Every structure is written in C-alpha cells, then in structure tokens.
Amino acid sequence: MTIYSYQDFLQTASAALSDANNANAHSAVVVVNLEGLPELDGILGYTEVDAILGQLVQQVRTALNATDIIGPSGRYQICCLLADLLTDNHALLAAHKILRVFAAPLQFNKRRITLLPRIGIALNSDKTSSLQQLMSNASSALHQAKRDKTPIRLFDEKEKNLLLSGIDIWSELDRAIETGELQLVYQPQLWIATGKIRSTEALLRWNHPTRGNIPPDQLVHVAEGTELMIKLSLWVFNTALRQCAEYRRAGVDAGVSINLSAGDLCDPELVELIEQAVNIWSVSPSDIMIELTETAMMENQPGSLETLHALKNIGFKLAMDDFGTGYSSMERLLRLPLDEIKIDRMFVKGMLSQPAYERIVGTMINMGHQLGLHVVAEGVEDLATYERLQALGCDVVQGYFVGAGMPVAALIDKFIAMNQHSMPSENI
Structure with missing residues (x-):
C-alpha cells in the first residue's frame, strides 16, 4: 500500500472511487482524527509532530488492505478510501482495526505517546458519490463522534442536517x-x-x-x-x-x-x-x-x-x-x-x-x-x-x-x- 501526499491522495482516490462506482463495488471513506496531537505542537514543535503523524499513517497502513488508499487530510487527520469492500459492514471492521492500532501508546524517540482517535465513516451506499461528497460526509460523522465522545460514528444524513x-x-x-x-x-x-x-x-x-x-x-x-x-x-x-x-x-x-x-x-x-x-x-x-x-x-x-x-x-x-x-x-x-x-x-x-x-x-x-x-x-x-x-x-x-x-x-x-x-x- 502506498502512502500519498494530500494532493496525490485526492487524485489517486478519485480515480479509484470512479473505478469502484463503475464496477458497482462497495466503497467507503474513513476519516481518523487524532486528539492530543495539537497539544504536542506546542511541546515538541511542528517538525517532530509531523514525524509522529507520518509514523501514525504507517501504523494505520498496517491495519488496512493493500488496495486501500491512505493519506493526510489535515494536520491532525488521516483519510482512507476503502475501494474494494465485500460489504458495507467491512468499513466498520476496518475502523475497529484502526482503533486497535492506537490502543497501545505510540513509541517515538523514547517517548510513549497516548492519542485518542475519533473516526468518521461515510459509506458509498448508492455507489455514485464523489470523493469530495464522501469526505464531507465522513467529516460530518467525525464531528458527531467528537460531540458524542464516541470512538466511531457512521454518517447519518439527519445528523448532518441537524449539524447544519x-x-x-x-x-x-x-x-x-x-x-x-x-x-x-x-x-x-x-x-x-x-x-x-x-x-x-x-x-x-x-x-x-x-x-x-x-x-x-x-x-x-x-x-x-x-x-x-x-x-x-x-x-x-x-x-x-x-x-x-x-x-x-x-x-x-x-x-x-x-x-x-x-x-x-x-x-x-x-x-x-x-x-x-x-x-x-x-x-x-x-x-x-x-x-x-x-x-x-x-x-x-x-x-x-x-x-x-x-x-x-x-x-x-x-x-x-x-x-x-x-x-x-x-x-x-x-x-x-x-x-x-x-x-x-x-x-x-x-x-x-x-x-x-x-x-x-x-x-x-x-x-x-x-x-x-x-x-x-x-x-x-x-x-x-x-x-x-x-x-x-x-x-x-x-x-x-x-x-x-x-x-x-x-x-x-x-x-x-x-x-x-x-x-x-x-x-x-
């Protein structure tokens, strides 16, 4: 699995999602936010936090399939396109795998760093959604997870309307x-x-x-x-x-x-x-x-x-x-x-x-x-x-x-x- 920059992620994920839509395949976008990283900026500095985020992206990579596409979608966020799912339920399984990755403290330069992940999931249920729409929906679900203090939330259109x-x-x-x-x-x-x-x-x-x-x-x-x-x-x-x-x-x-x-x-x-x-x-x-x-x-x-x-x-x-x-x-x-x-x-x-x-x-x-x-x-x-x-x-x-x-x-x-x-x- 390749780890992409943000722009490369957008281009590669958009193409992969288009192929999945054309093949009528199950797909989803998962957005992972890492609470605790903003505080580290002021303690360790931006350069070291960027290195930590890179290591975290590598860890998320180990939890996902080789065909999944992963990249940063913000300073403290990681975005994943799951474009080859057997069923929609497998997106939830992938999210739980990511949670297990972060269950143990991160080892970084002799430090043990504990971070709290929040995950938003947007399913491509109609198999026609664009990457931008799925990322927006996953971000809305992530906001709901933060609000409700739960680790994982699936996107809910009614919840988004309430949010708006x-x-x-x-x-x-x-x-x-x-x-x-x-x-x-x-x-x-x-x-x-x-x-x-x-x-x-x-x-x-x-x-x-x-x-x-x-x-x-x-x-x-x-x-x-x-x-x-x-x-x-x-x-x-x-x-x-x-x-x-x-x-x-x-x-x-x-x-x-x-x-x-x-x-x-x-x-x-x-x-x-x-x-x-x-x-x-x-x-x-x-x-x-x-x-x-x-x-x-x-x-x-x-x-x-x-x-x-x-x-x-x-x-x-x-x-x-x-x-x-x-x-x-x-x-x-x-x-x-x-x-x-x-x-x-x-x-x-x-x-x-x-x-x-x-x-x-x-x-x-x-x-x-x-x-x-x-x-x-x-x-x-x-x-x-x-x-x-x-x-x-x-x-x-x-x-x-x-x-x-x-x-x-x-x-x-x-x-x-x-x-x-x-x-x-x-x-x-």
Missing part, C-alpha cells in the same frame, strides 16, 4: 443575545413542609422569528465549547439576577436557580464575572442556587472543582441537576460542595406506576439527607405524586403541578395567589 441547522443557529445566537430575542421564564419551586414558594428556576427561551421556539438544550448544545457559551451564560446570569431583584421588590420572597454548563466551570474569569453581576443587581449570593447537571459535575475537568469551591466560598448555593441520570462517583460526590440534589423528572413521573422508580426516589431522598443536602423533585405534575413525595420526606417540588415557567409579572401574580393557600390543592 446548529451552525445556522450558532451564527444567529450572538445577534439574539444583543437584540433581546432571548428571554427567561421562571418555574416556582415549593417547600413541601409549608406549601410556600422557596425559589424559582430561570429557564431560557428563544422564540426565533423564523424557526419558532428553539429548545434550550439545543441552544446550549450549539454554544457549548465556543466563545458564545460564556456570553450566553453571563446573559442568563445577569438577566436572572435583575429579574429576581424585580420580583423580590414586588414582594416575592424567593431566590433564583441558574443553570451553568460544564464548559463554564473551565472559564478562568467565571467567578469574577459572576461576582460583578451580584454587585450590580444587589442580590445576595445566598439567594442564588447555581445548578449543574450530574454529568457536568462528574466530568472532573481541570479547575472545575476549584471553581465550585470558589463559588461556594462567595456564598452561592450549589445544586446537582438531573440526579440519577449520570454516573456519579461517590468519592467525587463527597468532595463536591453541594447544597442540594435534584431528582430527575424521569424517576418522579414514573414513581406512581412503577414501584421500582418509587424505591429509587426514596433511596435518593434518604441518601441526600444522609449527606446533609436538600432534595428537590422535578417533574411533579399531580397531587398524588406531590403527596407521595411528601410521605417519602422530599423537601422541595417543582413541576407543572406547582407551575410552568412564567414571565416575571405572572410569577408575581402566582405568588400572591399561592399565599392564600397553606398547602397545594388540585387547582393551585
């Missing part, structure tokens, strides 16, 4: 932040013991002028890992504090919960910027609950635990959201400076019909209390679920039974109405 849509949304999000298209609504959280509002959760909404309502998780997904993420988070934080101050002046004695992302914790300026927001809007840190998902808190990114402790030292409260859906390490859980856990709605909504879910909810409540934490149940939609959570000793409930997310004016009206009830009823 995400790119469009990302390009419009900055404008939306500046022009006021975004808004926050507030979902009340209720103390079970008193039936009174304890706090609210600030929920992001974007009613796009042409796309309609864009789900907040989609917004976070397209912003995560870009410079827009911290800008979006700070907009949410400042807006939530300003409106919290507004509803507190109107007599709503409640704090506010604000969601941050895993990427936010890695921003070295986050703590200082949040402190500035608190000073601007004169809301006490003790009235602010910062929520992060269980997955975000368990990622253990560099500096994230230190950031959490810094926020805690300022006086903010910390909540683990979606508890029960991730993979919590008890050792790390004990090191987190938490004030509460929020049981995911999946367990709460299923607890009346599935005894196993009720046992899980009860166990989470007991564990939270044993750790000295408040426990919030999300997704409470009816009186029966509320009363069962009350019997299990849950502290706080949140969901449509208490109230959906609402603008500040509606929240103030809701608070006045709820103050007339000592405990919830069917028509709260």
